[in-house]
Amino acid sequence: MPSTSSPSTPSSTQLVFIDPAFPAGRLADASQPQLLATDLGATRGDGIFESLLAVAGKPKKLSAHLSRLASSARFLELDIPGEEAWTAAIDTGLKAFDQPEAVVKLLVTRGIEGANLPTSWVQVSAVPELGKQQREKGLDVILLDRGYDADLAPRAPWLLLGAKTLSYAVNMAALRYAHQQGADDVIFTSADGRVLEGPTSSVLIAKRHGKTKQLITPQLDSGILPGTTQGALFAAAQKAGWELGYGPLVPQDLFEADAAWLISSVRLLAPINRIDGKEIGTVQNQAELTAELSEILAGTE
Ligand code: PLP
Numbered sequence: 660m661p662s663t664s665s666p667s668t669p670s671s672t673q674l675v676f677i678d679p680a681f682p683a684g685r686l687a688d689a690s691q692p693q694l695l696a697t698d699l700g701a702t703r704g705d706g707i708f709e710s711l712l713a714v715a716g717k718p719k720k721l722s723a724h725l726s727r728l729a730s731s732a733r734f735l736e737l738d739i740p741g742e743e744a745w746t747a748a749i750d751t752g753l754k755a756f757d758q759p760e761a762v763v764k765l766l767v768t769r770g771i772e773g774a775n776l777p778t779s780w781v782q783v784s785a786v787p788e789l790g791k792q793q794r795e796k797g798l799d800v801i802l803l804d805r806g807y808d809a810d811l812a813p814r815a816p817w818l819l820l821g822a823k824t825l826s827y828a829v830n831m832a833a834l835r836y837a838h839q840q841g842a843d844d845v846i847f848t849s850a851d852g853r854v855l856e857g858p859t860s861s862v863l864i865a866k867r868h869g870k871t872k873q874l875i876t877p878q879l880d881s882g883i884l885p886g887t888t889q890g891a892l893f894a895a896a897q898k899a900g901w902e903l904g905y906g907p908l909v910p911q912d913l914f915e916a917d918a919a920w921l922i923s924s925v926r927l928l929a930p931i932n933r934i935d936g937k938e939i940g941t942v943q944n945q946a947e948l949t950a951e952l953s954e955i956l957a958g959t960e
Pocket of ligand 1: 856857884885887888
């Protein structure tokens with residue numbers, strides 16, 4: 660049964676279950692079992708989630724994450740808690756965690772079979788060191804085929820393309836495959852040769868034409884997850900004078916870019932050094948553009 664005791668050290672992972680009997684959320688011990696083994700999230704990966712960064716006790720881009728969670732819930736026909744319940748539980752978790760930076764996960768599973776009662780909770784934990792290192796050193800990336808066409812999503816809603824589901828085993832397998840090849844990360848391509856996204860990130864390239872600087876990301880309707888970080892950066896970069904583009908992109912566009920990145924909520928803007936062993940852009944372009952865009956991103960809510 661769920662326990663109401665909280666973990667002993669302030670920096671250890673915090674869990675806060677959304678529970679109508681606890682308006683601020685119910686703190687639970689992350690070192691103890693908290694889910695029933697029959698939960699469909701565990702037995703079928705049937706659920707949704709969000710991962711976001713919190714700085715100084717405040718979640719970043721919370722409304723974008725809550726609206727993507729609601730969109731994922733619609734894909735899966737899941738009835739999820741309202742924004743107030745999430746906000747209260749996140750606040751409880753961040754106060755208990757009490758660190759300058761944190762990763763906040765919002766999770767919903769379909770609950771136990773037949774009960775029609777989703778299980779919803781917030782997990783607050785430390786920001787992984789690896790992401791910070793990759794942001795500084797850059798990434799070696801490989802291209803991997805995802806096996807379906809970029810225009811499949813509207814024709815096959817059962818594939819849940821564009822929802823952030825708990826079924827991330829394929830994404831994690833792609834990352835392990837990359838690591839076995841000596842690479843750090845992956846960019847998926849579609850069967851019809853389009854650039855899609857990373858297993859846990861969006862793809863971004865920059866092109867310079869004279870004084871014009873353009874940021875381009877793959878088509879958002881190509882069966883990828885619409886990135887909240889890409890969205891926030893695009894809005895702010897446009898105000899700073901950048902032109903924006905939304906694909907379609909093919910691998911050649913990556914190889915011809917002045918710089919390229921994988922971008923996501925926790926690792927933020929991680930520059931790509933090489934794709935399939937080929938250098939991307941120039942060291943100077945990468946350094947200048949990464950610094951400029953990181954500053955723009957840091958200024959976003
Ligand atoms: N694409 C996929 C498949 C992801 O899992 C993620 C984040 O985890 C992203 C893109 C980037 O999304 P965000 O910027 O909202 O973190």
